[in-house]
Amino acid sequence: MNNRLTVLSSPHLHSRESVPRIMWTVVACLIPAGAAGVYLFGMPALRTIAWAAVAAVACEWIIQKLTKKKITVTDGSAIMTGLLLAYNLPADVPFWIPVLGSIFAVAIAKHAFGGLGQNIFNPALVGRAFLVASWPKYLTVFTKPGYDAVTSATPLAMLKEGRLAEQIPYLDLFLGRRAGCIGEVCIVALAAGALFLLIRGYISWHIPASFIATVGIFTYIFGPKGFFTGDWLFHILSGGLILGAFFMATDYVTSPPTARGHLIFGVGCGILTSVIRLWGGYPEGVSYAILMMNAATPLIDRFTKPRIYGTAKRKKATGTGV
């Protein structure tokens, strides 16, 4: 195989990047947020993360073994799916919740569509949507950090039910001292991982920036006491927005490849998230917003086809030159 002459079109640039390298880097960047979650919610969080990751990897291995495909469990994509799924779950769930979620994510959302690179929807989010639709009573009970087995509603749920008695300090939201899913609460840890990915160029700023900015602007405009009275910072810091915008909306497989496509994708996610939060039935809408925009990705790709290198711009080219 290696002796065969491979003919490729220029330019020939060798890159050290590969799928496993990128995947493992993303996994590493997710670790601070998970560690913060374990610190805040205790051992149940660690147990949930471990079950989800192990189940995802085992499921991928079994499927590839059964279908006699190349075993690629070491490329880090399965463990990333498991981690992201666990980060989207409350800490104190029975062990079979993360296990079934991971199996559904890997088997149905990923491998039924043809494996890595073929899936339409983000597997971790499909797993979460399946769990929320199937066992809502486990997925809507959150423990308060620092207090064992004391349940509490998330800030967004309190806001939805009109029970947000007093303002939660922004610093608490920023550090993660609030009820929520394991990986979404600690904004500092998420931001640290995201910053590393941005510097390395593994994700571009377009999707996260447009996503978060749209949510901020939208929730500011449509505030509770009339136009331009919204608490935009609260909406950005609570819920799964930061986790979703940096780690899930930017999934290579399920988001558009061009910068213009990224911006459309991010704005769409932002509008859908805000609409669900403000007027929808659920308190939080990040995961459904991303899934819906995943479905719209082929359409966005059609409208943002880049110009082929070397060809003229369609309209302006003749007008300006002469």
Place this chain on the structure above:
Amino acid sequence: MKSLNELIKGLIKENPAFVLMLGLCPFLAVSVSIANGIGMGVAATFVLVCSNVIISAIKNFIPARIRIPCYIVVIATFVTITELVMKAYSPALNRALGIYVPLIVVNCIVLGRAEAFASKNNVRDSLFDGIGMGIGFTLALLLISGIREFLGAGKLFSLTVIKSFEPALVIAMPPGALLVIALLLGFFNLIKGRK
């Protein structure tokens, strides 16, 4: 012998739901419980057999251009009979099946067999074709509604099977129907591919 073949083909080889992929709308919508599945299957089978026989009998008198409206009139007659009988003797089932009973009129299996089979074959073959297709449809409904009732509600024939089992509600909802049929089709294609 030929009639027997017409009877058997509907069960597996040309199963209306899993192979011909006809009549999936009621198939997906009512397959929440086994009781609903059997009710739907029996109702559709009755309409299918009767309409197949009548259409096959009058096929030579129907002008080709308006044959579809004529089929619909025949089918609608039997659907009306079915619905009235169901309302009289089993109102609970009628409520559970709801709009999908009158919708049997435009069920693809019934119309499809009328157009593809009954209008080209004699009464006896059409009768057996109707019975076979009807049973095939009912068996398919039985399979999918059994799976959905067990996974989605933790029950079989409305009886709780395992106490500690926590059903996955999504299977009882519309996405569950699509998921289950997709996985079943994949499974059947896998078996077919092996042979």
